[in-house]
Amino acid sequence: MTSTITTKKASKHHNNRQWHNWLVYNINDKYLAKHASLYQGALYDLGCGESPYQDFFLQFADSYTGVDWAESQHITKEKLCADLNKALPIESGVADTIVSLSVLEHLYNPQNMLDEAYRLLKPNGHIIVQVPWQWWIHEAPHDYFRYTPYGLKHMLSKAGFTEVNVEAQSGFFTMWSLKFNYFSTRFIRGPKMLRTLIKLCLVPFWAIGQLSAPFLDKLDRKWHAETIGYFVTAKK
Numbered sequence: 001m002t003s004t005i006t007t008k009k010a011s012k013h014h015n016n017r018q019w020h021n022w023l024v025y026n027i028n029d030k031y032l033a034k035h036a037s038l039y040q041g042a043l044y045d046l047g048c049g050e051s052p053y054q055d056f057f058l059q060f061a062d063s064y065t066g067v068d069w070a071e072s073q074h075i076t077k078e079k080l081c082a083d084l085n086k087a088l089p090i091e092s093g094v095a096d097t098i099v100s101l102s103v104l105e106h107l108y109n110p111q112n113m114l115d116e117a118y119r120l121l122k123p124n125g126h127i128i129v130q131v132p133w134q135w136w137i138h139e140a141p142h143d144y145f146r147y148t149p150y151g152l153k154h155m156l157s158k159a160g161f162t163e164v165n166v167e168a169q170s171g172f173f174t175m176w177s178l179k180f181n182y183f184s185t186r187f188i189r190g191p192k193m194l195r196t197l198i199k200l201c202l203v204p205f206w207a208i209g210q211l212s213a214p215f216l217d218k219l220d221r222k223w224h225a226e227t228i229g230y231f232v233t234a235k236k
Contacts, residue, residue: 103129
């Protein structure tokens with residue numbers, strides 16, 4: 001029951017959740033709720049964007065501090081403006097928890113962010129990172145990398161983290177369904193009435209794919225190979 005309640009609250013402020021992509025938000029919410037016990041004390045959200053999870057995290061953490069750069073494409077509500085590719089203007093050992101969701105791929109110097117996260121964390125603090133894997137280029141031109149589980153473990157270990165755990169968030173069928181849905185949105189164009197008609201024709205395919213994919217994923221024994229993304233936890 002607790003997991004269901006927190007998952008609903010986690011997703012409630014997402015403005016990008018639509019007919020063709022609601023499954024990816026459900027999956028992200030599931031993994032965020034799964035690791036709710038790690039959100040403690042002073043929580044820093046590196047690359048917070050619009051801070052869609054602030055209220056969710058504050059159910060568990062004592063405080064929330066968002067950090068993002070001033071040129072972000074999102075309408076930001078961050079308390080601190082900083083470039084995550086560079087040294088952060090934050091004291092060492094101030095954070096109990098650091099989260100960074102769908103951010104690492106947008107950094108041209110990602111190791112710096114992980115190194116800085118380690119510096120900011122108190123001993124025994126945790127970092128929670130989510131990154132895409134089989135995903136299209138987004139927020140161009142600031143989309144630089146995709147990370148395998150091995151690359152993620154290497155980078156986090158290099159920063160000093162231990163107990164690095166990388167979880168694939170889906171199997172092949174969810175990945176394929178979402179890629180098909182995003183691709184098909186390119187056909188929604190023309191006058192408003194035509195766009196509405198095309199969308200109505202696509203909605204059944206979007207729904208069938210997203211409803212069936214999680215069950216079909218059970219046929220995939222190697223989720224890590226073609227997943228939509230990875231959810232990572234590690235400890236200082």
